[in-house]
Amino acid sequence: MNSKSTLMVKKKIFDYLVLGSGLGGLSIAALLAKSGKSVCLIEGYKGPGGYASNLQLGPYSFTHGPKYLFGCFQKGPVIKFLKKVGLDKKIKFNPLDKKCFDHISLPTGKIKVPLGADNYKEDLIEHFPSHKEGLEEYFEILKTIFNEADIFDHIPETMDFVLHPIKHRHIWLYKKKKLQELFKELKFPMELRAILAGQAGNIAMCPEDAPVLAHAGMIMLYERSAHHPKRGIKHLTSQITNVIAKKSNCKIIYNNWVEEICLNKSQSSVKTSKGKKIFGKTIISNIDPHETIKLIKNRKFPAFEKSLRYKYSDSLFQVFLGLKNIDLKKYGFGRWNTWHHEYLDLSKEYKNIIKNNNFKHPWLFITTPSLFTDKEKIAPKNGACMEILTFVNYKYFKKIFDTDRKKYNKIKKDITKTFIDIVEKNYLPDIRKHIDVMEVWTPIDIVKNFRIVEGNVYGSRLDTVNVSINKIDQNTPAKNLFFVGATSSMPGVMGVIEGSLSLYEDLIHEK
Numbered sequence: 001m002n003s004k005s006t007l008m009v010k011k012k013i014f015d016y017l018v019l020g021s022g023l024g025g026l027s028i029a030a031l032l033a034k035s036g037k038s039v040c041l042i043e044g045y046k047g048p049g050g051y052a053s054n055l056q057l058g059p060y061s062f063t064h065g066p067k068y069l070f071g072c073f074q075k076g077p078v079i080k081f082l083k084k085v086g087l088d089k090k091i092k093f094n095p096l097d098k099k100c101f102d103h104i105s106l107p108t109g110k111i112k113v114p115l116g117a118d119n120y121k122e123d124l125i126e127h128f129p130s131h132k133e134g135l136e137e138y139f140e141i142l143k144t145i146f147n148e149a150d151i152f153d154h155i156p157e158t159m160d161f162v163l164h165p166i167k168h169r170h171i172w173l174y175k176k177k178k179l180q181e182l183f184k185e186l187k188f189p190m191e192l193r194a195i196l197a198g199q200a201g202n203i204a205m206c207p208e209d210a211p212v213l214a215h216a217g218m219i220m221l222y223e224r225s226a227h228h229p230k231r232g233i234k235h236l237t238s239q240i241t242n243v244i245a246k247k248s249n250c251k252i253i254y255n256n257w258v259e260e261i262c263l264n265k266s267q268s269s270v271k272t273s274k275g276k277k278i279f280g281k282t283i284i285s286n287i288d289p290h291e292t293i294k295l296i297k298n299r300k301f302p303a304f305e306k307s308l309r310y311k312y313s314d315s316l317f318q319v320f321l322g323l324k325n326i327d328l329k330k331y332g333f334g335r336w337n338t339w340h341h342e343y344l345d346l347s348k349e350y351k352n353i354i355k356n357n358n359f360k361h362p363w364l365f366i367t368t369p370s371l372f373t374d375k376e377k378i379a380p381k382n383g384a385c386m387e388i389l390t391f392v393n394y395k396y397f398k399k400i401f402d403t404d405r406k407k408y409n410k411i412k413k414d415i416t417k418t419f420i421d422i423v424e425k426n427y428l429p430d431i432r433k434h435i436d437v438m439e440v441w442t443p444i445d446i447v448k449n450f451r452i453v454e455g456n457v458y459g460s461r462l463d464t465v466n467v468s469i470n471k472i473d474q475n476t477p478a479k480n481l482f483f484v485g486a487t488s489s490m491p492g493v494m495g496v497i498e499g500s501l502s503l504y505e506d507l508i509h510e511k
Contacts, residue, residue, distance in 0.1 A: 011279060013267055013279045013280060013281065014038045014039060014040045014250075014251075014279065014280040014281070015032070015037040015038045015039065015280065015281055015282065016029070016032050016037055016040070016280055016281070016282050016283075017039075017040050017042065017269075017270055017278060017279075017282070017283045017284070018032075018039060018040070018041045018042070018284045018285075018484075019042055019258050019261075019270065019283065019284070019285040019286060019287050019292070020042070020043060020044075020050065020258075020286030020287045020485075021041055021043040021048040021049065021050065021241075021252070021286070022050025022051065022052070022286045022485060022496070023049065023050065023051075023052050023237070023240075023496045023497060024286045024484035024485035024489070024496035024497075024499060024500055025043075025284070025285075025286030025484055025485070026041070026048055026049065026237065026240050026241065026286075027081060027085075027240060027496065027497045027500040027501075028284055028286075028500040028503055028504055029041045029244050029250075029284075030085045030240050030241075030243040030244050031081070031085060031501070031504040032504065032507070033243055033244045033247045034084065034085045034086065034243055035504075036249075038249040038250060039244060039247075039250045039251075040250070040251045040252075040253065040278055040280060041244055041250075041251070042253045042256055042258055042270065042272065042278065043252070043253065043254050043255075044255070044256060044257035044258070044273070044451060045254065045255070045450060046255055047254065048237055048238075048240075048241045048252070048254075049063075049233075049234075049237040050065070050286075050450060050452075051063070051064045051065025051450070051452075051457075052064075052065050052066050052233050052236070052237050052493065053234075054233070054234040054237070055320060055439065057320060057322050057437040057439055058322060058436070058437050059379065059380040059383065060320075060322030060370075060379050060380070060385050060436070060437060061232055061234055061377075061378035061379070061385070062320045062369070062378075062385060062387060063232075063233040063234065063369075064318070064441070064446070064450075065457070066233055066492070067228075067337060067365075067367045067369065067387070068096055068101070068226050068227065068228055068337065068367075069093070069225070069229075069493045069494060070221040070224070070225050070226070070492060070493070070494035070495075071221070071224075071225055071493070071494030071498065072093045072225045072227035072494075073224045073225045076224065076225055076494070077494055077497055077498040077501055078493065078494055081497045081501055084501070084504075085243045086243065087240065087243065090239055091229060091230075091236055091239055092229070092230045092231075093227035093229055093230060094227060094228055094230050094335070094372055094373065094374070095115075095225075095226065095335075096115075096226040096227065096228065096335045096337075096372065097334055097335040098114065098115040098116075099114050099115075100112030100113060100334075100336050101113060101114070101115055101226040101336050101337070102198075102199055102226075102336055102337050102338075102339060103336055103337070103338045103339065104194075104195055104198035104199070104339045104341070105338055105339065105340045105341060105426070106191065106194050106195070106198070106341050107342065107343065107344060108191050108344065111123075111127075111195050111198070112336075113198075113222075115222060115223075115226055116223050117139055117142065117143065117219060117222070117223045118139075118223075120139075120219075121136070121139045124192070124195065124196075128189075128192050131186075131187075131189075131192060134186040134187060134188060138182070138188075138196070141170070141174070141182070141212070142212075142215070142219050143220060144170045145170045145171060145212070145213060145220075146216050146217060146221075148167065148168045148169070148170055148171050149168075149171060149217070171213065174211075174212045174213055174216075175211075175213060175464065176464045177212045177464075178207075178208065178209060178210060178211060178212065178464065179197060179200075179207045179208075179210040179215050180193075180207040180210075180347065181212075182212050183196070183197075183207065191344055193207060193344075193346070194341060194343075194344045194346055197215075198339045198341065198346070199218065199219075199339055200215075200346060200350070201339065201363070201365050201391060203215065203218055203458070203462045203491075204313045204391055204457055204458055204461075204462060205350075205461075205463070206346055206347040206349075206350035206351060207346055207347050208347035209347075209463060210462070211462065211463060211464045211467045213464075213467050214462045214467040225494075228369065228372035228373065229373070230373060230377070231373060231374065231377045232369070232373050232377050232378045234378075235377075253272070253276065256273055256274050256276055257273040257451065258270050258272055258273075258287065259271055259273050259295070260295055261283060261285075261292070261295045261296045261297065261481075262296075262298050263296060263298060263299050263478050263481060265479070265480070267279055267280075267281065268280055268282070268283050268480060270283070282480040282481075282482070282507075283481050283482070284481075284482045284483075284484055284503070285481070285483055285484070286483075286484050286485045287485075288452075288459065288485075288487065289472060289483050289485075289487055289488060290305070290308040290309070290453075291453060292481075292483065293308060293476075296481075299478065301476070301477045301478075304477050307472075308472065310460040310461065310466055310472070311460070311461040311463070312394075312453055312459070312460065313456045313457050313458040313459065313461045313491075314354060314392065314393065314394070314456070314461075315391065315393070315394040315397075315442075315443035315446060315454060315455035315456060315457060316389050316390070316391060316392065316441070316443065316446065316455065316457055317389060317390055317391075317415055317440075317441070317442055317443075318387060318388070318389040318440070318441045319387070319419050319420070319438065319439075320385075320386075320387055320437075320438065320439045320440070321386040321387070321388070321431075321435055321437070321438050322379070322383065322384075322385060322436045322437035322438070323385070323386055323435060323436060324380075324382065324383050324434055324435075324436035325382050325383075325434060326383070326384055326434045327382075327384075328370075328371060328384045328428075331427065331428050332427070333368050333371060333427075334371060335371055335372055337365060337366065337367045337368075338364075338365070338367075339364075339365055340363060340364040340365075340366060340422065340426065341363045342361040342363065346363070349361070349362075349363050350363065350391070353391065353392060353393075354391065354392070354393050355393070357392075357396045359390075359414070359418055360418065362390045362415075362418065362419070363390055364389070364419060364422060364423075365388070365389050365390065366387070366388050366423065367386070367387050368384060368385065368386050369385050370383070370384045370385040371384070383436065386423075388419045388420075388423060391457070392442070392443060394443040394447075394454040394455045394456070397411075397442050397443050398443070398444065401442075401444050408444075412442055416438075416440050420432065442455075443455030457491070458486050458491035458492075459485060459486030459487030459488075459491060460472065460486075460487040466487075472487055472488050473488055474488045474489065474499060474502070474506075482503055484499055484500050484503055485499070489502070
């Protein structure tokens with residue numbers, strides 16, 4: 001046997017190459033590994049998880065993305081996934097406060113958002129009795145839309161709706177309608193609109209732009225679940241990673257960015273930034289779909305690539321705080337998040353940041369994950385974790401970073417001060433004396449560390465184009481190339497895990 005033949009015999013060909021270890025890639029790789037398939041998971045970063053990866057600041061543990069999770073009820077997709085990969089006994093969840101898992105803080109006062117749409121509806125009717133009929137209609141619309149989509153045991157695709165238009169009448173009816181339009185039709189006052197859209201950051205859209213379909217999904221998912229892993233997000237991602245790592249026929253490669261994809265019918269391959277060439281029968285990409293197609297060197301899909309020219313969701317400005325010698329419960333914090341709004345007109349407030357890059361009066365999301373986990377799992381004794389964030393325009397930060405680094409650093413410092421001033425004034429009067437560690441991330445840091453296009457949070461922008469019957473799915477023109485992740489399923493931990501479950505079941509059925 002000559003040397004060339006020997007090399008061919010030794011070459012490892014995996015059943016699946018999974019590109020990127022965000023939760024979408026991580027979960028599909030774990031499902032396939034558990035089923036006995038050989039899998040190679042390739043990650044450019046130093047560890048797994050993507051937005052769900054760990055940020056360790058001294059004794060304080062943070063995550064860049066997930067703050068609270070949908071789908072953790074008994075028969076939910078997250079629990080279904082954990083059972084399939086054998087982690088349902090190891091990963092447990094704490095529910096956020098059922099009476100108020102979110103606080104919405106407005107200039108007119110604070111509203112507590114309870115678990116369950118019916119409970120929420122009754123609370124709002126008590127506050128706005130003259131809008132009882134409108135509120136009942138509003139929640140009925142959301143419930144009907146959600147139920148029409150919820151009948152599937154997989155991520156719905158365009159043909160699911162096309163084949164049964166009568167069953168999905170409300171989805172067709174509202175596919176292009178925006179939240180602000182619905183508010184106007186129901187004649188809701190500004191304060192009620194601000195309350196109902198107060199959690200709009202969960203879809204990174206203001207009421208003027210947010211699709212009713214996306215809003216319905218967000219509100220109705222809280223009907224069932226608002227949870228956090230008992231031992232933190234890091235424990236969740238590390239346990240899923242272990243499912244893959246423990247399989248002798250599987251491999252995880254870190255610190256290697258995928259730079260080229262070569263597609264062939266029986267044996268495809270990828271090249272990485274460190275010169276590795278890895279072979280597999282099927283490729284599953286957790287990389288942004290448009291970026292994935294650009295990596296393919298030997299085949300072109302011009303019509304398909306054109307269909308992928310979506311806009312990206314906005315990016316984040318995040319402040320991570322490790323607080324010492326403090327009991328946050330004494331300051332009114334608990335197992336809930338706070339949405340802080342300085343205006344009742346949330347569209348104006350949101351666009352003031354995104355379009356005008358004005359951070360003098362930002363809306364903020366404030367979360368305290370150390371109160372969601374079991375005691376002292378992610379913070380030291382007598383310490384606490386706090387995260388403060390808002391959505392921002394990537395291009396604004398990119399332009400300043402590239403042209404004037406001194407100005408960029410000053411803006412970063414000024415915005416951070418504004419965030420902490422708001423928290424100090426409204427929630428924690430002596431916060432500065434408790435700050436033990438602090439780290440600040442702009443969209444520039446997100447792109448640098450994760451190579452996420454424009455530092456986007458939810459993949460494609462959750463507008464009326466991408467949240468509709470024509471949204472991108474997990475399939476491609478190539479029979480052995482598939483997508484996972486927020487853009488091809490839905491954003492959030494539940495969304496990407498549900499998408500991975502759906503793809504896994506399709507692949508195993510096909511085999």
